[in-house]
Amino acid sequence: MRHSSFVSPEIPEGFFDIDESDQEYVNNASDSNDDETIKSESDIEDDPSLDNEERSGDVENTKKRPYDGGMEPVSKKKNKKNKQLDPKLYKPPTVKELNQLRETENLFNSNLFRLQLSDQGWLQSMNVKMPMKQQPFGGKGSFQFIKPSAVSIIGSFASNCCVGPDVCVDLAVEMPQALHNARDFTPESAKRSAEQCFQQSDHLNERYLRKRALYLCHLAGTLHSCHLVQSASFRLCQGDPSRPVLEVRPAGKLGKRVVVALRPVPQSGVFKLARFSPEKNNVRPSWFFTTSDAIEEPYPPTPHHNHSTIQDLVSTANQEYCRLALEGHSNIKDGIRLLKVWLTQRKLNKGYGSFDGHIVAQLVSHLVIQKRISVLGSSYQVVRATWVYLAQSDWTNFGVSLAEPSRGTPPVSEFHQHFEVVLVDSTGYCNLCANMSKETYERVKREADLAVRCLDNPNINSFQVLFMTSVPFYRQYDHIVRVSRLSHLETDQVRQLDHMNHTLPLAQVPILATLREGLGRRVTAIAVSLEDTPHWSISIEPPASADSFTVGLTLDPVHAFINIDKGPTANTEEAEKFRDFWGPKSELRRFQDISICEAVVWRVTTLADKRLVCGQVVEYLLVSRLGLKVTYVADQYETLIKHNKVRAHFLNSSYEYETLIKHSKVHAHFQNSSYEYETLIKHSKVHAHFQNSSYEYETLIKHSKLRAHFQNSSYEYETLIKHSKVRAHFQNGSYEYETLIKHSKVKPVDFEYGTGEEATLAVLSVFNELSKQVRELNALPLEIISVQGTSPVFRYTDTFPPLAAQSRPGKKVTKDGPTCILLNDTSAIGMAPRWVPAIEAVIQLALSKKWPNDLEAVRRIKAAFHIEVAKCLSQQCGLTAQPYPNFVDVLKSGFVFRLRLAYPREVGLLKKHVTPHGVTTFVDTDESRDLEKDIVHIPTITGAVHGLHQEHPSYGPACCLSKRWLAAQMIDPHHFPEIVVELLVAWLYLCPEPHEPPTQPQTAFFRFLHLLASTNWVTQPVILNFNTELTREEVVEIESMFQSSRSTLPPLFLATSYQPSGVVWTKRNPTLQVLIRTAMLAKESLTIVEEKLFSRHFDTKVIFRPPLDVYDVLIYLRPLLNPRRLEAVDVNKDQPLVNLPPYQYQQGEKLPVVGFNPVQYYLQELRETYGEFALFFHDPYGGEVVGVLWIPAAMEVLDFKVSALMTCIDCSVVVLDGNAIFTGGREILKMTL
Template sequence: MWPKPVPIPVEKHRGQGIPEGFFDIDESDEEDVNNASDSDDDETIESESDIEDDRSLDGEERLGDVEITKKRPYDEGTCLTLVWGHAPRLPHPGLGPRAPPASPWFGATCPACLTLGTEPVSKKKNKKNKQLDPKLYKPPTVKELNQLRETENLFNSNLFRLQLSDQGWLKSINVKMPMKQQPFEGKGSFQFIKPSAVSIVGSFASNSFVGPDVCIDLAVEMPRQCFQQSDHLNERYLRKRALYLCHLAGTLQSGHLVQSASFRLCQGDPLRPLLEVRPEGKLGKRVVVALRPVPQSGVFKLARFSPEKNNIRPSWFFTTSDAIEDPYPPTPHHNHSAIQDLATTANQEYCRQALEGHPNIKDGIRLLKVWLTQRKLNKGYGSFGGHIVAQLVSHLVLQKRISVLGSSYQVVRATWVYLAQSDWTNFGASLAEPSMGTPPVSAFHQYFEVVFVDSTGYCNLCANMSKETYERVKREADLAVKCLDNPNINSFQVLFMTPVPFYRQYDHIIRVSHLSRLETDQVRQLDHTNHTLPLAQVPILATLREGLGRRVTAIAVSLEDTPQWSISIDPPASADSLTVGLTLDPVHAFINIDKGPTANTEEAEKFRDFWGPKSELRRFPDSSICEAVVWPVITLADKRLVCGQVVEYLLASRLGLKVIYVADQYETLIKHSKVKPANFEYGTGEEATLAVLSVFNELSKHVRELNDLPLEIISVQGTSPVFRYTDTFPPLATQSRPGKKVTKDGPTCILLNDTSAIGMAPRWIPVIEAVIQLALSKKWPNDLEAVRRIKAAFHVEVAKCLSQQCGLTAQPHPNFLDVLKGGFVFRLRLAYPREVGLLKKHVTPHGVTTYVDTDESRDLEKDIVHIPTITGAVHGLHQEHPSYGPACCLSKRWLAAQMIDPHHFPEIVVELLVAWLYLSPEPHEPPTQPQTAFFRFLHLLASTNWVTQPVILNFNTELTREEVVEIEGMFQSSRATLPPLFLATSYQPSGVVWTKRNPTLQILVRTAMLAKESLTIVEEKLFSRHFDTKLIFRPPLDVYDVLIYLRPLLNPRRLEAVDVNKDQPVVNLPSYQYHQGEKLPVAGFNPVQCYLKELRETYGEFALFFHDPYGGQVVGVLWIPAAMEVLDFKVSALMSIDLY
């Protein structure tokens, strides 16, 4: 039973309800209100604290459980609204069925605030003997009762205190507060009143949205009655905004119009959640509606949120006694979170004025948004969002820098040119008129790294953007302009259709975790209200800038978009990790000494303070004595990781942070873990390659200087992959001696024993091939057989001269010459260009001479003409981009690990495809780290449609634009007769030299599938501390029809396997020492390759054979479907096949 309500005199019992001063302005508020500098910023809404000062109401005349609120449009006087939750505990009608009975005090519902009705009171002091107007108690009509009941059911309870303990109503509607309330305490009250207006804003309103889903932004205007004077302080406005969203979410989910409702952060700002709803039915599959609460116009003055103002009181925010004292520091970033809502209408109008009636401008904005989306620059905290693009283009249009008659191409180009030339970090842009009396742009530069002020003159649209993100946008814009100016690439494909994920864009990736452990000063904590990401991002980036210096050309931050979450769960925790990308400067990145200032100077003291114990005094070759930091390196692979040493040291010593450094994880696959050379560290093979090239240069000099030869030797050109820096496991020099069981001594060579008794293959010693070019002569015969005999004789003569004049061991053969030099075996071949023509020559029975390409002529031309030419070009490419060689090795290693050996995918084709990534790197810059190039190679295989995409390598820009167009035209007109992979170069424009036979279309499809799966694994596991990098190098075996397992001891390259036996001891190669009469070792002998060759020659028409040439222990067999078909027996179909 309800107790009979008794009117309580206004003059009594102040302390029986709400705690004293609950709705009063606290000391910090009072200081702000009375601050003379803010005297012109008084708000239009008066609060209860304002009414307290009225002469008609003194401090003792406020009812304890009664709140005096402002006069509403529906009131005849001032409405007394009962606040529930205090003694006596009288439930609110919207919180349950226990509503009090009707009475003169608690009878009706006030249509203004939707709470229990109250006795009207005038602003004058009430007299005890004053007669109340009986008209005010006239019973409501049926229409009024229905209207009040519907309103009550729709909006439920509307008066809520901001304390967490008084937000239990959220549980009744199953909605969680979409923002963290820290600290929990908050003064003021919140009323839910239906929106005063709802309008479409954003890209949908301006018709510049992009798909795939259509997002309609609705600005839901919160009426002025929802606010009090001091709501700009201490997150009150932002919390009311969030509560308003909660009430909307609860109401919408109870209806039948909404399929789903979820919260999402606006541009990653934890203080600005949005409510996203999807309509019921088919519309919800493609349309999402984003509700954005904004205050009614005039509620707050924009000047209240100027960047120099303080709107978070330290005494409220910090619970400790050592809080910041007056004067309070400015809170520009918190102010920005609030002022964005206030400027929504003005900015929307600014865009409308510029874009209305100009669909070409809107198309340009769409293209720019797609461009940003592909680079993931428009989502997340501090991003370059679509609203910035729209404002920028509108500004350029109104400033006549973009013609309204121009095409969408001209719009994007003009915007890119402007961005590339802009400098918003030092000279910000403003859309406001200078005569508006707004703060100058220089005032914003005091608080923000990037400044782009909107049309109101108070809101910096780039307030949360870091300098690194802005510089990244500038670089991308500059690169986009260069793409447009490059006639040799499809710029539209590159700029708008190619995704640019973060891990494929930068050479080194840094993942910093546990950001919350980083200590920051109170001023920044106050400004960002303990938002972890910006608090940690600023000191981390500042440290990296100073520490890396000229080693990097760019530092970028990965913009991570906060996922949406259900309205019934708590918001996700703030990101506790930061991902940073580095683009290395190939000139300075690999230097292992940081030279500092001269000793005994002020700069030297700062240098020591920054580097700590790493700094030391060193004397340099120029006799200067300076502070310096030395980073230990041994191999070239170590030099590529100097930046990693710098980053890990600085973040650990200065900030106490640990990182996951992604740069060379996959390079372990091209390290020889089980073989150790005697004279150098192997690394990733570059040192071994340089050793080979050094010895070859000496041999080449000896050969060119030989006397007593019938023809002069002009040059010796290497053709093996090692000369292109692309040999996955380069040859290693060693001393060769005959064994006891496997090999035996010969006259000039070490020979194999009886092969039938061999139980183990000899050590793998590859041959290094080169071509000898002779001077021109007219004495060569025109007979092919005679030419071959002369070449054989020349090989004998060269071997004799090398032995007599240089003391080298050489063994001639009819087709080549093997020479032992410096512990390596070189195989030299004599090149006679006219021999190719003799192989093509064909005389018909009628005596007509024709020249027809044959397999033999193609192979010879490739060996003595094309490969030497390409080797020289690729060698130069590696000199320009030292990461090219290891990137090729890693790419070939991956393909081989998938059991796609050079028989199916030739090595030279892999090398040229990787070279294409360097010659035409768009939309990237050429990589400096091999691992980054490897990721791009996988993407190239996974995403390229080889049927429509020709590969044209323009080495040294020797092809003119006209020649490139001609090659493209030939490709399109003759596509049906060309190989599946069309690969043309400056020296082989036909496009068929390298891919005439392989790879086939089936192999290309297979590699695309494998590359796509590998990329998926990389993206998922790249930042894991316990990631198995060999995972993508283990082939699936279940796709093969037959598996043939090999005997490990007969596999001479078993130590190169991906999963080499851990118990296998490391082979320490002895140092090579020259001695007179040394003998050639068994070189180039691989029983596994001999076995594969026989399988393919014998059963090639029935099956395909797959194997990993780098130590693979299994051969995969795949039946050819056509070979399994049942055919009628025909004698002609036997094709000389033995039947027994």
């Protein structure tokens, strides 16, 4: 953190001197404007707004008149009435002057206004614009530029506490009171010894601040043409529009890393500090306001205007204060550097009202002097002590003064009357936090407290989190509010006078106060985004004052979602205040405790609506009550997981369903069963495993001439889908998509889909009933002790949860079977039936010693047990159930549940291997890993994640958004397993540093993108310590194992409290190439979000549309054969709305076809057949294109081998013009090569 390599740039001798040509230019400019200069000090004496004390002033009261381009003393006249004017000194106006005066009077209704504007005409000749707004323009007094009396280095560079990347050298350019006070006083200058920069009462009416700006203009015009200067620009000091700073970048290599900031300061003794106490008034209402109803005496204090001036007066004293405390203590300076980096990463040190480096240096110096920081301590102890002090401080009620107690300085209580935050400097007159809002100070306190907790947490790399991780505003808070049209807000004249019509503080104070009162307990924090101050060229006008600012809200999950604000009881004084604040929104309501109170009710129907109650409050208060414009950022990306084309209705429920995940074009209510069916696909004696929705089911796939008869049930069934060259593939059909799309006019009854949470709760409710029924089955040989769900819906992470619907056969697609609806084998299928996923669960049996030790025998017993479970559910519970060798499907309340029997010893039997020498060994196989994952690991993780969602309800929707984004990039679960995404998002909640756990899903989604974009998985292990079950020693052991065995571990190391090996979930996928690809996509997505988040025409779907130009081949699929097409990001707007009526039980209802997705089967075939040559990418949520990337190794020239012909196909099925049909590829619409 040291910057010892940076040497203080030597200021060349004469750098700020004015050469003879420049001096002549200044004198000539003065000569040309003598008649237009505000020059009479007698005007001050005549000013009725000044009292006697102010007329006496701090500056010598010397009148002047022009001579030779300068000013010379003029003796005072006691009797002004007897003053005679010499007619020889005046001449009649010319025709040009008369026309100018007439034009001025006609255009401006004042013959003084034009003269005031032309007073600064010399700026135009220097091509420099005044760097501050002069409103109102004009004023009494005169200004004469005099060479600086001193130039000194101040700030962090002088203290050796500056940080990179660019080093800013602050120079205090001392503006002399008069030339005879200058250090280079010579006898030749004695004739002009009375020339002055300052006059009496320059502390009034912004005179000093304007002279300061004019002084900067002359410096800018002179230095801009100097060969030592590469560029010059203006910027605002701490965002204060009345305090511009001139930034000069030196020429040559030095200018690449160093910038010099020129800060004019008055010479010592020009002003008395007491004149700028908070109680003083230094802006006269009669000057500032042009209306006749201006404020009358006694004039109100102007503490903020006074603060703008006094900062320059105390800069030298405060610099000396830091020097005395820090000199010789490099460890203290290192600590200050670390604190500045910490503030920079959190964007707290830039902008109006910021907690900048100057405040940090003063605070640390104070703690050193007060011996709260040891000068012998390390930099770590410095930052820790500072954070502890900040976290425990309360500068809003008990301000701190760095000054020694004295009689002359104002008391701290006086500062509290005018400022929200008080930290008085070493002089006792300047409040270093005068412009800081209470919200910014509270934000610094929270960050300091969080930093201390990070230091105390041994499970995280606190240095990385605190000093190397950027914390942008939009990722830090749950809700972001952009408030604009601040100039439309009405403010009182007292505050206008104090802030000189600076829009930002004038609007912030009432807006933040309104939000505090309106949001109340709903939020734990309100923060203001500190915008960096702009830079602008010296030749252009300064930018207009900001007309907007951004507010961040951290929600309180306990109170934020309540849709009723209960007020005081009726007929009380508090009730009257409540009605005045809320206006027409307030109403009398009777509550269950029989009380009658004022209340405000916010309309909500889903959990997604409840998360936006704060948004309703903010928009009502700021838009309806204050007339402002609000841009609210909270749930824009949740529309990507909404059903907009399907509506669902659930009747059989006693609770209100609310949701986070919404289908984009589908409102989930499938009516009259859009042809539910079930099928077995047969292939030549091969067992195929299809993974859909985080569960694995197995089915026999046989050739068309082979029949599969399973005797595991009381009836015989036969599969009808044929593969290979028989090609029972779906044809283009002209009939409609079953019957569900036709019901576009059916409206919801009592259920709003929202973002999917209501649908998830519906599944869980039905599953709880089924689980109870299964455990109560009494005709089984072994007792069932538990039924645990394993599908994503049980973890609240199913992007589009299953929806209940009736199962009815269609006319052409499906037909009736004994207990199931089957595909019709007599006609080709041109449209895929409705997507019906199976909801997976695992059955745990009581212990028994009678299980065989043979793997095949175990499987037969499991198959027989599935038959018995199906029979008992049918006979005892009246449910439709279909047994299979590896599971049993049960239809209950419109949902299909797939129950699997878990026998833990089966995993060991799969690992068992007998060598040719008769030695028994246990070796992990793919089959054993999959089975162990299904019956051991996933149930365990499901329980842990379920508890995490209960603690943080935003977790489930955040997972859904994250999985939806990955899928939209065509990175499907084959490349990036869903459970891995869920665990990575869980990591953001278990280890949220440097943030707090998010309450809004969108915020968590942004953090997930940042995690993908910025994490180096080669060096960063992911350790999820659920319920803190891992001790510190165990975590260290996992980290040590990760470092020592990194080369043999998967690219993404993901360990949990239950799977510490780190390879259970990521052994196969994602690969390093996929991680690199996701990092690139996430980085680009974050860039778009940061640039366009507040744009009026920002399309949130942009980051969900994948780039297709990176693929070698694009295979476009037939939309009608994609059963999940209504879940796509972009759905045809002409697609009719699908309405699903509530499920109603019917006698003899049959199981639909479960988990049938032709697109997934086609992808599996491609990967199995061509996986060694290419990678295939697809969006499983309705994607219509498959991207193909050739594997580079497959393009290499190899020696001819007969075995290579086994993967070839008949080239007659490939059309070389770009359109192709693969074997079994009727799903293809076209192919682009």
